[in-house]
Amino acid sequence: xxxxxxxxxxxxxxxxxxxxxxxxxxxxxxxxxxxxxxxxxxxxxxxxxxxxxxxxxxxxxxxxxxxxxxxxxxxxxxxxxxxxxxxxxxxxxxxxxxxxxxxxxxxxxxxxxxxxxxx
Numbered sequence: 143x144x145x146x147x148x149x150x151x152x153x154x155x156x157x158x159x160x161x162x163x164x165x166x167x168x169x170x171x172x173x174x175x176x177x178x179x180x181x182x183x184x185x186x187x188x189x190x191x192x193x194x195x196x197x198x199x200x201x202x203x204x205x206x207x208x209x210x211x212x213x214x215x216x217x218x219x220x221x222x223x224x225x226x227x228x229x230x231x232x233x234x235x236x237x238x239x240x241x242x243x244x245x246x247x248x249x250x251x252x253x254x255x256x257x258x259x260x261x
Contacts (some may be wrong), residue, residue: 148256153203156216158233161240162194168241170234176244190242193231196222201231202256217243221252228252 145153161167169186171179179189197220205218220231230252232244 147202148176148199148259150206151199151218151256154206154216154235155197155199157210158197158240161235161238162190166239168234168239170241170243172244172246174246175244186242188212192224193222193242193245196221197231199259200254200257202259203252203254206235211242215241220255221248221254 167190169188169190171189175189176186179185184192186195201220201222203219203221204231208216215236217232217234217236220233222229222231228248230244230246230248234241234243
């Protein structure tokens with residue numbers, strides 16, 4: 143039986159938060175994200191904590207899907223608003239760790255297929 147998208151995203155967010163709260167996190171932010179943090183006066187930890195606290199199922203954009211080169215790693219993309227700026231957020235989970243990979247202003251319009259869902 144196939145699990146619907148909403149359920150898959152809920153499970154992904156639950157896993158992300160559990161791993162984050164266990165300090166099983168890898169800061170894998172790309173250069174674009176790091177430059178954005180510097181501009182905001184944030185550290186990797188501050189940015190990841192912001193995502194952990196603010197991310198909602200209605201922010202979902204695409205995934206979960208397999209990482210393009212990390213076997214056994216699932217990636218999901220979300221979008222968030224911060225100071226009237228749409229942010230692109232990419233999170234990974236490899237079973238033992240969660241990874242914050244991207245958090246920066248989006249470069250293209252984002253689609254929110256679960257916009258009507260609530261926590």
